[in-house]
Amino acid sequence: MTTLPNILxxxxxxxxxxxxxxxxxxxxxxxxQVDLLPALMVYTALSSGPxxxxxxxxxxxxxxxxxxxNPLGTSVLPLLLVGFVIQLRRDxxxxxxxxxxxxxxxxxxxxxxxxxxxxLLTFGQSPLLGWGSLWQWTVMSGGGAVATPMFFALFGWLxxxxxxxxxxxxSFRPDREIRRRRN
Amino acid sequence: MxxxxxxxxxxxxxxxxxxxxxxxxxxxARLKLAIGSIFLPxxxxxxxxxxxxxxxxxxxxxxxxxxxxxxxxRRQNQELQVQAMRAGETARENTxxxxxxxxxxxxxxxxxLARVIxxxxxxxxxxxxxxxxxxxxxxxxxxxxxxDGLLIGRVSAVGLTxxxxxxxxxxxxxxxxxxxxxxxxxxxxxxxxxFNGSFVNLTYxxxxxxxxxxxxxxxxxxxxxxxxxxxxxxxxxARPVESGLYTEAQVKLAANLNALEEVWVLFP
Numbered sequence: 480m481t482t483l484p485n486i487l488x489x490x491x492x493x494x495x496x497x498x499x500x501x502x503x504x505x506x507x508x509x510x511x512q513v514d515l516l517p518a519l520m521v522y523t524a525l526s527s528g529p530x531x532x533x534x535x536x537x538x539x540x541x542x543x544x545x546x547x548x549n550p551l552g553t554s555v556l557p558l559l560l561v562g563f564v565i566q567l568r569r570d571x572x573x574x575x576x577x578x579x580x581x582x583x584x585x586x587x588x589x590x591x592x593x594x595x596x597x598x599l600l601t602f603g604q605s606p607l608l609g610w611g612s613l614w615q616w617t618v619m620s621g622g623g624a625v626a627t628p629m630f631f632a633l634f635g636w637l638x639x640x641x642x643x644x645x646x647x648x649x650s651f652r653p654d655r656e657i658r659r660r661r662n
Numbered sequence: 663m664x665x666x667x668x669x670x671x672x673x674x675x676x677x678x679x680x681x682x683x684x685x686x687x688x689x690x691a692r693l694k695l696a697i698g699s700i701f702l703p704x705x706x707x708x709x710x711x712x713x714x715x716x717x718x719x720x721x722x723x724x725x726x727x728x729x730x731x732x733x734x735x736r737r738q739n740q741e742l743q744v745q746a747m748r749a750g751e752t753a754r755e756n757t758x759x760x761x762x763x764x765x766x767x768x769x770x771x772x773x774x775l776a777r778v779i780x781x782x783x784x785x786x787x788x789x790x791x792x793x794x795x796x797x798x799x800x801x802x803x804x805x806x807x808x809x810d811g812l813l814i815g816r817v818s819a820v821g822l823t824x825x826x827x828x829x830x831x832x833x834x835x836x837x838x839x840x841x842x843x844x845x846x847x848x849x850x851x852x853x854x855x856x857f858n859g860s861f862v863n864l865t866y867x868x869x870x871x872x873x874x875x876x877x878x879x880x881x882x883x884x885x886x887x888x889x890x891x892x893x894x895x896x897x898x899x900a901r902p903v904e905s906g907l908y909t910e911a912q913v914k915l916a917a918n919l920n921a922l923e924e925v926w927v928l929f930p
Contacts, residue, residue, distance in 0.1 A: 497704045500780035500791070507920055510859075511785050529668040533675050540679075545698040546780055548787040548818070548826065548834070551690040552682035555675070563672055596786065602683060605833045606786030609855045615785045 483642055485531050487634065488523050492539040495519055500546040505622070511615035513622030515630075516543060517587035520558050522630040524565035525574040525583075532562040549595070550602060557594035561587045580628045588623020592616065695821040702823060705779045709793065771889060772929040773807075774798060778922045779824065788832035788859075789815075790922060795823040800927060803887045807926040812917040813837065813881060813892040814925060829919050830894070831862050839864055839894055840882035841911070847871045848882040851894065851913065860915050861898065867909040873900040879913050889928070 495515045506512040516539045523535045540555030547554075565572070565583065573579045593616070599606050682690065760766075776792035794800050804817045806827045815829040828835040831853045840848040841864070849867040864879060877897045883890025893916055900911040 493700060494704075496783065497701055497780075499783040500701075501705070501708055503781050503920075506781070506785075512781075512783060514783065529671065533671055537675060541697050542700065543783055545694045546701065546791065547782050547784045548789045548828070548832075549784055550683055551685070551693055552679040555679045555682075559672065559675060559679070592785075595784075598683070599786070606784075607788065607831075607833055607853060607855075608786060611855065612786070619785070 484634070484638055485527065485534075487637055487641070488519070488527065488531060488535055489538055491630075491634075492516070492519060492535055493542055496539065496542045496546060499543075505618075509618050510611070511618035513619055513626070514543075514588065514592060515623065515626050516540075516554070516558060517561055517591040518584045518623045518626040518630055520562045520591075521565060521580070521583045521587050521627050522634060524562040525569055525572065526634070529566060532566055533559065536562055549599065550604065553595055553598050553602075554591075556598060557591040560594060561591055574631075577628045580631055581624050584627025585620050585624035587627075589616065589620040592619055691819055694819070698821055698824065705791075705793065705824070709777060709779065769930060773926040774800070774929065775809075776806075776825075776925050776927055778925060782826075788829040788835070788853075788919070789818070790827050790829065792825050792827055792925060792927070793823065794927060795821045795825050797822055799929070800825050805881075805888050805892065805928045807892065807928060808917045808922070809924055809926065810917070811893065811926075812915075813888065813894050814917050814919060814922065816887055817927065827925070830915060831859065831919070837888060837894065838882045838884040839879050839913075841867075841871075841873060841897060842878040842880060846882075847873070848884060849911070851879075854912060859919060862895070862913050862915060864897075864911040864913050865903070865908065867900070867911060869902060869906065869909055871900075871909055873897055873909065873911050875899060879911075889930075 499512060499515060503512065519539065520532070520535060524532050527535075536555055536558035540553075540558050541551065543549070543554040544551045565587070572583070596606060596608070682693070685693075774794060776794040776798075778790045779793050780791040782789040792806075800817060800820050802817055802820060805813060806815050806817060808814055813830065815827050815832070815835050817825050818828040818834070819826040830837060830851060833853050837851040838848060839851045840846045847867050849864045852863050852865055854861045854863045867873065875897050879894045879897060881888040881890060881892040881894065895913045895915040895917075898912045898914045900909055902908070903910045
């Protein structure tokens with residue numbers, strides 16, 4: 480396994496957290512910001528091993544909480560849980576199917592914020608909640624669902640563009656060529 | 663399927679996360695500061711791009727428009743100079759009277775301009791990050807205003823070169839405020855819910871209060887954080903709550919919290 484895909488995933492994690500904090504067009508348009516980390520975790524869990532999944536959960540969760548008023552560590556556990564569950568069942572998931580990616584992104588993006596809120600409430604925090612949270616939850620889930628196939632496509636393209644290309648071996652070998660000639 | 667060491671690794675990380683969640687606030691604040699420094703180059707680059715785009719936009723403005731804007735600013739400057747002269751005279755008179763009565767003189771507040779670099783990525787907090795930190799003498803609980811002088815919140819956490827500002831309407835940002843009028847009633851500004859981004863509630867007002875829509879709401883000065891008289895918004899509606907125990911007014915914020923680009927941090 481090469482290290483390039485892993486480096487790309489960690490870089491994408493940091494850039495995703497930065498983008499979610501710095502760009503607010505969607506928040507102003509729909510009243511909710513889409514969290515892209517669960518979608519990225521779906522890709523990580525399906526394309527890398529457990530060490531990378533754990534690293535992504537830690538880096539993504541801690542950096543998200545750094546830019547947020549969340550207590551440090553709140554976002555790590557939901558990401559870890561999402562990645563863990565997906566990796567447990569990864570042999571049964573058709574990871575190349577867009578439909579499967581959409582559904583996994585939807586579920587991950589719905590579950591992760593719900594667990595984050597549960598952790599916040601458990602630790603005595605009082606986040607801004609109300610009926611509007613349902614709409615925000617819908618936007619976050621939908622946004623995550625759409626983002627997941629996009630992550631797969633983006634990483635597919637990046638790995639193809641930056642990774643080593645497999646040499647296509649033909650069955651032709653000059654030393655074993657049967658030369659036919661007339662006697 | 664996982665191998666046994668991976669189960670142990672996942673459990674260990676989960677345990678460590680729970681430990682971090684239980685760390686004291688000051689320690690996690692330092693950890694956040696250390697991790698947040700990763701993003702400083704990105705925020706710096708974004709700021710540079712913003713400035714370059716603004717400069718490019720300015721360069722494209724027609725000369726006629728610039729001359730008109732210059733004229734308008736010159737007129738406004740003259741009016742403000744006259745107002746400043748009157749205010750200066752009033753301040754001097756105020757100081758003299760305070761000395762006569764023997765009251766303690768008020769120290770003037772200083773301001774520092776900061777740029778908003780990010781919003782809280784979580785939907786359940788109302789907070790922004792600004793590009794000033796402890797290197798610029800920022801500390802916790804300093805009031806933050808828009809360039810027009812309208813209150814938007816307070817500094818809640820400070821890093822070396824950045825700080826977090828809790829905005830009005832966040833559950834952790836409560837502001838003592840008063841309604842301007844003949845009988846200035848005071849209460850506490852609290853959140854008005856998720857989708858009322860431009861509204862907040864002014865709670866714990868006395869029942870006998872005669873509140874009318876359109877009345878101005880300012881900080882009451884009944885706290886160590888916010889000085890008295892900073893404009894917050896105007897009353898939109900009022901109703902008795904908690905079975906008529908007290909009155910709650912809905913206040914429309916004067917500042918647009920969704921379009922913050924630059925803010926003033928107030929120093930005592």
